[in-house]
Amino acid sequence: MLEIKSLGFKYQYKTILSGLSFDAKPGEILHITGPNGSGKTTLMSILAGLRKESAGTIHYRLPDGTTALDRRSFVEYLPAEANALFGKMDAMSNLRLWLRLRGLDDSDNAIRPILKNWELDHPLIRENFSVESFSTGMKRRLALARLELSKTPCWLLDEPLYGLDAKGIDTFQTMLNGHLLSQGITIIVSHDIAPLERFRVRKLDLLHDGRAS
Amino acid sequence: MKTFLAQYRALLWQAVQVEWANAERWLSPLLFSGTMILLFVFTFGTVEPKFIPQLYIAATFLTAFFSLQISFSRVLEPDMQDRVFDQLRTYPISPSAWFLSKYTIVIALGVLILAPTLFLSDLFLNVSGKSLLNGSLAIIALMALLSLGALGVLLSTMMLRSNAKQILYPLIYFPLTIPVLLSAVESSHAILVDGKDLSYLMSSWLGLLVIFGIMYFTLCLLLFGELVKPE
Numbered sequence: 001m002l003e004i005k006s007l008g009f010k011y012q013y014k015t016i017l018s019g020l021s022f023d024a025k026p027g028e029i030l031h032i033t034g035p036n037g038s039g040k041t042t043l044m045s046i047l048a049g050l051r052k053e054s055a056g057t058i059h060y061r062l063p064d065g066t067t068a069l070d071r072r073s074f075v076e077y078l079p080a081e082a083n084a085l086f087g088k089m090d091a092m093s094n095l096r097l098w099l100r101l102r103g104l105d106d107s108d109n110a111i112r113p114i115l116k117n118w119e120l121d122h123p124l125i126r127e128n129f130s131v132e133s134f135s136t137g138m139k140r141r142l143a144l145a146r147l148e149l150s151k152t153p154c155w156l157l158d159e160p161l162y163g164l165d166a167k168g169i170d171t172f173q174t175m176l177n178g179h180l181l182s183q184g185i186t187i188i189v190s191h192d193i194a195p196l197e198r199f200r201v202r203k204l205d206l207l208h209d210g211r212a213s
Numbered sequence: 214m215k216t217f218l219a220q221y222r223a224l225l226w227q228a229v230q231v232e233w234a235n236a237e238r239w240l241s242p243l244l245f246s247g248t249m250i251l252l253f254v255f256t257f258g259t260v261e262p263k264f265i266p267q268l269y270i271a272a273t274f275l276t277a278f279f280s281l282q283i284s285f286s287r288v289l290e291p292d293m294q295d296r297v298f299d300q301l302r303t304y305p306i307s308p309s310a311w312f313l314s315k316y317t318i319v320i321a322l323g324v325l326i327l328a329p330t331l332f333l334s335d336l337f338l339n340v341s342g343k344s345l346l347n348g349s350l351a352i353i354a355l356m357a358l359l360s361l362g363a364l365g366v367l368l369s370t371m372m373l374r375s376n377a378k379q380i381l382y383p384l385i386y387f388p389l390t391i392p393v394l395l396s397a398v399e400s401s402h403a404i405l406v407d408g409k410d411l412s413y414l415m416s417s418w419l420g421l422l423v424i425f426g427i428m429y430f431t432l433c434l435l436l437f438g439e440l441v442k443p444e
Contacts, residue, residue: 050299
């Protein structure tokens with residue numbers, strides 16, 4: 001479980017987030033909503049460990065009730081408008097790198113079934129074809145394949161459907177369903193709410209003053 | 214330790230792949246180096262034999278310094294694309310493994326630039342017929358590279374995290390490299406002109422070079438962790 005208490009964040013004397021308290025439980029989707037500039041992406045980057053909160057605490061509770069020393073081991077972040085892929089490397093090399101950094105199985109047998117789910121398993125796509133030549137949708141699918149392979153219990157998804165076609169959205173829904181069934185946590189920022197309607201979603205609405213309603 | 218090594222190897226292999234795919238990144242400093250040496254040759258023309266070692270030292274270190282700076286300042290360029298650097302920061306990566314992988318690739322690229330620079334300088338500037346290249350000179354050059362490499366990685370990372378990207382690098386890099394360059398040049402001078410050996414120099418300029426190498430490496434290793442942690 002991810003527990004956030006009295007979270008605050010200031011940027012150059014401007015309060016972006018203030019007194020935010022919420023938790024994200026296993027098997028649920030927490031949908032963060034709010035107008036532009038309300039701090040949704042800032043909140044995601046704080047939860048991912050990219051920014052340091054100005055106030056409050058963030059704890060990732062392990063199933064035995066103890067607090068994780070480094071929550072990054074349990075959290076995978078998918079940023080908005082970026083996929084964090086090395087353009088000069090091919091799909092397999094990219095995935096192998098991220099898996100090795102987490103100490104996960106990076107064999108072909110582990111990677112290729114997931115690539116197949118995301119329709120990236122063609123030999124001309126997965127190897128010897130740099131990711132920079134991929135279309136927007138293909139890059140997003142590869143980033144989502146990394147998310148699935150990360151096997152982390154907590155996913156932070158900032159506009160995950162960006163660039164996906166109908167088939168990609170369908171694959172995303174299947175992946176998300178599997179994650180929730182395995183008691184995974186999902187915190188999502190998305191303006192495209194239709195694909196989330198089939199799931200039970202809890203909402204956290206951020207207001208302009210940095211508080212939540 | 215196992216995780217540390219696995220992460221180091223993964224990041225190093227990624228860096229090798231990216232550098233290999235971007236030949237321009239290491240070819241440009243190399244071509245710059247060759248061009249600089251040719252300019253020196255044409256500028257000085259025929260030099261009196263007794264001044265050749267001095268010219269060799271000046272031309273080689275000046276050329277190497279600028280071409281290494283070009284190379285080092287670009288070492289984290291691939292990580293800047295598509296927010297890869299940020300994604301790496303969200304992973305449970307050991308900052309030391311991350312720094313050492315970048316440091317290793319920087320040293321490898323540095324050797325790739327430095328070795329031909331030393332060789333080309335000797336080939337074009339030294340018309341005496343007796344090569345100036347020797348093991349002692351190579352050790353001095355390598356020691357200087359080890360110090361400059363650590364600074365290169367740290368300052369490239371600082372550039373990524375700073376708003377004053379363009380101005381920060383030269384402002385910090387040049388003053389910090391002065392002791393390294395000075396001791397490298399003085400050590401080379403003592404060997405090539407005064408005929409001293411390395412053991413003699415350990416208590417003077419070479420010793421200073423070694424101390425700065427250790428100091429910069431340690432400082433950069435520690436500071437790198439500060440640069441990649443949450444803002």
